[in-house]
Amino acid sequence: MTGQTPPPVLEMRDVTKTYMIRRGIFSPKQPLHAVNGISLKINKGDVLGLVGESGCGKSTLAKILLGLELPTAGEIFIDGETAHQSGDRKAISRRIQPIFQDPYSSLNPRKTIGAIVSLPLRVHQVGDPSTWRKAVEDILDIVGLPRRVYDSYPNQLSGGQRQRVAIARALIMKPEIVICDEPTSALDVSVQSQILNLLMDLREELNLTYVLISHNLAVVEHIATKVAVMYLGRIVEETGTDKLFEAARHPYTSALLSSVLTPEPGLGVPDSGLGIAFPNPINPPSGCTFHPRCAKAFGPCSVDQPPVIQDADGRVECHLYA
Amino acid sequence: MSAVLEVTGLTVDIPVPTGDLHAVRGIDFSVNKGETLCIVGESGCGKSLTSLSIMGLLPKRAKINAAKMEFTGTDLLSLNERELAAIRGNRMAMIFQEPMTSLNPAYTIGNQLMEPYLRHKKSSDKEARERAIYLLERVGITAAASRLSQYPHQLSGGLRQRVMIAMALMCDPELIIADEPTTALDVTIQAQILHLLAELRKEFNSALILITHDLGVVARVADKVAVMYAGKIVEAGSVSEIFNQPLHPYTQGLIDCIPVPGKTARGSRLGSIPGIVPTLIGDIKGCSFRNRCGFAHDACEMKDPFHTLSPGRGYRCTLDVSTCEANAKELVSA
Numbered sequence: 001m002t003g004q005t006p007p008p009v010l011e012m013r014d015v016t017k018t019y020m021i022r023r024g025i026f027s028p029k030q031p032l033h034a035v036n037g038i039s040l041k042i043n044k045g046d047v048l049g050l051v052g053e054s055g056c057g058k059s060t061l062a063k064i065l066l067g068l069e070l071p072t073a074g075e076i077f078i079d080g081e082t083a084h085q086s087g088d089r090k091a092i093s094r095r096i097q098p099i100f101q102d103p104y105s106s107l108n109p110r111k112t113i114g115a116i117v118s119l120p121l122r123v124h125q126v127g128d129p130s131t132w133r134k135a136v137e138d139i140l141d142i143v144g145l146p147r148r149v150y151d152s153y154p155n156q157l158s159g160g161q162r163q164r165v166a167i168a169r170a171l172i173m174k175p176e177i178v179i180c181d182e183p184t185s186a187l188d189v190s191v192q193s194q195i196l197n198l199l200m201d202l203r204e205e206l207n208l209t210y211v212l213i214s215h216n217l218a219v220v221e222h223i224a225t226k227v228a229v230m231y232l233g234r235i236v237e238e239t240g241t242d243k244l245f246e247a248a249r250h251p252y253t254s255a256l257l258s259s260v261l262t263p264e265p266g267l268g269v270p271d272s273g274l275g276i277a278f279p280n281p282i283n284p285p286s287g288c289t290f291h292p293r294c295a296k297a298f299g300p301c302s303v304d305q306p307p308v309i310q311d312a313d314g315r316v317e318c319h320l321y322a
Numbered sequence: 323m324s325a326v327l328e329v330t331g332l333t334v335d336i337p338v339p340t341g342d343l344h345a346v347r348g349i350d351f352s353v354n355k356g357e358t359l360c361i362v363g364e365s366g367c368g369k370s371l372t373s374l375s376i377m378g379l380l381p382k383r384a385k386i387n388a389a390k391m392e393f394t395g396t397d398l399l400s401l402n403e404r405e406l407a408a409i410r411g412n413r414m415a416m417i418f419q420e421p422m423t424s425l426n427p428a429y430t431i432g433n434q435l436m437e438p439y440l441r442h443k444k445s446s447d448k449e450a451r452e453r454a455i456y457l458l459e460r461v462g463i464t465a466a467a468s469r470l471s472q473y474p475h476q477l478s479g480g481l482r483q484r485v486m487i488a489m490a491l492m493c494d495p496e497l498i499i500a501d502e503p504t505t506a507l508d509v510t511i512q513a514q515i516l517h518l519l520a521e522l523r524k525e526f527n528s529a530l531i532l533i534t535h536d537l538g539v540v541a542r543v544a545d546k547v548a549v550m551y552a553g554k555i556v557e558a559g560s561v562s563e564i565f566n567q568p569l570h571p572y573t574q575g576l577i578d579c580i581p582v583p584g585k586t587a588r589g590s591r592l593g594s595i596p597g598i599v600p601t602l603i604g605d606i607k608g609c610s611f612r613n614r615c616g617f618a619h620d621a622c623e624m625k626d627p628f629h630t631l632s633p634g635r636g637y638r639c640t641l642d643v644s645t646c647e648a649n650a651k652e653l654v655s656a
Contacts, residue, residue: 188365263538266561270513272510
């Protein structure tokens with residue numbers, strides 16, 4: 001790239017989301033740090049894979065990015081401009097759109113496909129209503145749906161077709177960033193690969209940036225350009241996809257990777273050595289929050305917060321590399 | 323080795339307003355003591371109905387037929403509801419997909435764990451309690467005794483699934499059927515649960531039928547594999563045969579669909595199977611995969627012969643073995 005580097009298309013600085021949770025009717029409210037100081041930069045055309053176990057805060061982060069939740073602290077920039085602080089959801093939704101996990105529940109069963117896909121145009125009053133049908137048909141072409149589904153209802157479509165509708169709805173506003181929250185996990189294997197192929201094609205054609213939230217690490221490895229691993233509201237490791245899958249540094253990342261069941265017969269089921277206890281997020285462990293499950297934990301892990309190590313290989317939060 | 327379960331010619335038909343839905347269309351399989359059979363296929367292929375028909379849990383309007391459905395020598399179809407109830411949960415047990423919905427929210431874990439034992443083994447409360455605690459410990463749950471008085475909502479998804487497994491093992495069953503036991507769970511928990519299931523299966527020497535759509539799970543857990551498509555078994559074989567030499571175009575397609583870390587080039591196009599599963603209502607002729615198959619030809623409209631290559635190994639296709647083997651070679655080496 002020549003000249004000045006453009007600002008990252010999406011940047012988060014110390015984003016925190018704290019919920020106040022009451023555990024019983026007489027007990028005082030306690031803070032739950034769902035997202036706890038996350039800083040991330042995503043460049044145009046990147047596919048950021050966001051991985052971690054349920055409850056690690058990845059969906060909260062997605063909600064914050066979509067403007068559905070306001071961060072308690074921290075700032076978010078799109079192309080160098082702030083948008084989220086004002087809570088102006090409309091402004092955000094022009095540039096960031098979601099694709100959700102389950103195309104069976106994310107589409108209104110009482111609306112036609114045409115109405116579902118054109119809704120963003122109506123909400124944002126884009127152009128003349130007479131042009132909307134054309135716009136919807138164009139986007140249906142792009143996602144590989146026949147134009148005749150315009151007047152169909154979701155229940156007349158297969159799972160893969162519904163997910164294409166969800167993609168069409170996300171793309172009709174020509175967003176820069178698409179947040180894909182488990183886009184293929186509700187789909188059959190043969191359909192999953194079609195949707196992944198489509199997402200990769202669209203990224204190239206429309207110059208999109210993706211945030212891909214998935215627990216399927218094989219999918220993440222296949223399409224992500226960089227990966228952020230979340231644990232209890234923090235990003236514990238962030239690096240390029242190659243680096244992460246070849247030489248993961250954080251013990252949690254290694255444990256996640258070793259849990260992946262690749263279709264290679266004879267290898268048996270791996271034992272990640274993690275134990276079962278995902279800690280209580282209201283009362284997180286002291287020091288490094290991962291230390292009770294970590295096979296490599298030593299002295300400082302249970303006492304001090306791990307340092308953030310940022311170098312050529314990416315970013316990792318672990319005492320091992322201090 | 324004696325077969326714990328032997329099924330031949332199993333069909334399940336469900337009457338719908340427009341005719342009969344032929345959900346399972348004549349399948350044969352067997353599973354031996356200490357063996358794991360994986361039934362793999364996509365939604366709607368009939369794999370779950372197959373497991374429900376073994377357990378005798380099909381909806382009333384479903385019509386079931388089989389040339390043979392023997393559980394340790396007993397014909398399951400000839401049993402009445404009372405006789406079946408004596409076997410179910412006792413000598414064969416099922417682990418369902420959603421631990422969230424298959425545990426009763428109104429009863430404690432202890433209550434639900436002890437129920438089958440009290441009922442089938444006519445044991446004392448104390449014995450049942452001890453057995454429940456022993457099994458909760460075996461499935462890796464800490465503070466097992468205090469868990470007995472907890473309700474399902476107090477446990478995480480992974481713990482609930484462990485409770486389901488413990489419950490299935492209460493009466494030391496000869497056959498365990500697990501229907502997508504890890505689909506709702508995180509990868510880390512999935513690996514732990516499957517690890518546990520494999521270990522316990524070895525220890526208790528029961529037969530395990532695992533129903534899944536995840537080829538990663540199949541590869542790591544199965545001894546034998548049956549691939550189902552549109553109500554029929556399209557390919558059967560040992561796990562290494564299925565993955566190293568998949569013969570049926572559908573099996574080949576499935577294997578080509580999934581990215582394999584370190585093998586599939588990053589960002590490359592994944593294989594896909596175009597089209598959708600055909601309707602199974604009314605008369606079906608020929609191979610039901612033909613409209614999605616790259617090798618389809620005229621003969622496929624009339625027949626779908628099953629070629630048995632050796633006991634337990636075969637495939638259902640009009641193509642001859644050498645053609646299928648050549649296709650498999652191309653896929654596996656690619």
